[in-house]
Amino acid sequence: MKILILGAVGQIAHMLKSELLNKTSHSTVLYARNGHKRLTLIDKSREEIFDGDFKDKDKLIDAMKDVDLVYINDMGDDKSTKTIINAMNDAGVRRVIAASVLGIYDEVPGAFGEWNKRMIGGIPRMQSQIESARLLEKSKLDYTLLRLTWLYNENRNTKYMITHKGEPFVGAQVTRQAVTQLIMDIIEEKSDKYFQTSLGVSEPNTDWAKPSFY
Template identity: 75%
Template sequence: MKILILGAAGKIGQMLTNELLNKTDHSIVLYARNGHERLTVTDNCREAIFDGDFTDKNMLIEAMENVDLVYVNDMGNENSTKTIIDAMKVAGVKRVIAASVLGIYDEVPGAFGVWNNQMIGVDSSVGSRMKSQIESARLIENSNLNYTLLRISWLYNQEGNTRYMFTQKGEPFMGTQVTRQAVTQLIMHIIEEKSDKYLQASLGVSEPDTDWAKPSFY
């Protein structure tokens, strides 16, 4: 399989690259702004780097040549998301895993929901970005691509902690936090899944037993 990581210089993008290199024989295309400055190839036979941003349709199409699956590490700009979708259709790539945030369906209940809205909701200081996340998710869901949308809770790092759980679209979001290590393992699991289990799915992703009023690191 050939996998394109859009946003490969991000923390999860880098973790995913390492996991793919160490645990699979897949080829990897690393796509990032100033990618050759920010990224290092460790296996010339399996890795390629593309410099570009998510609005460069021609560069995206070039990076998608012979790609089987695209992972999108950020959907905070709906124009970029639209360009990615358009490029995938031109390149003939159907499978996408896209990282979003919790709250795009107003699905976070209780005290944590109130706190989350204050921090990243549409009426918060970063509300324009949440509006873009909402629109980006809508574009992905209406794209006719084989998508898996990940609505990820508040992120932190903890080596060895790969615990995660799901809530489905239409269910109340549970859990206030999750490690980047766990999210990386989930993405790996979805990539390797042979069935249609995760197709056309929007999954809330969090750590079990973290149903608190806010993440532990706040």
């Protein structure tokens, strides 16, 4: 399988690349602004770099040649999301996993929901996240949307739990390592169980009023 990682300099994207190289035979296309300056190839036979912007449709189409799956590391700009979807349609690529944030459906209840709204509910990027999710869900792509709770790093902590669209979101935090593991699990899933799904992603037993690191 050939996987295009959009936003390849991000922390989760970097972890995902490493996991793919170390644990699978898949190849990767790493796409980022100034990618050749900011990224280092470990296995040139299985990796390639594209310098590009998410709004550059022609460059995106070039990067999608022979790609089986696209991972979008950031959906905070709905104009970019629209361009990516259009490029995928033109390139004939259907499978996409996209990282978003919790709260886009006003699905976070209780004290944590109120805290989350105070922290990010009013920022412009939240509206872009909402619109990006709407665009993806309206598309004809085989998408998996990941609504990530508050992120932190902890080596070897790959525990995650999932809630589905329409269910209350539970969990105040999750490690980037756990999110990476979930993405790997979705990539390796042989069935279509994750197609056209929107998944809330958190760490078990973190049903708190705010993350532990705040």
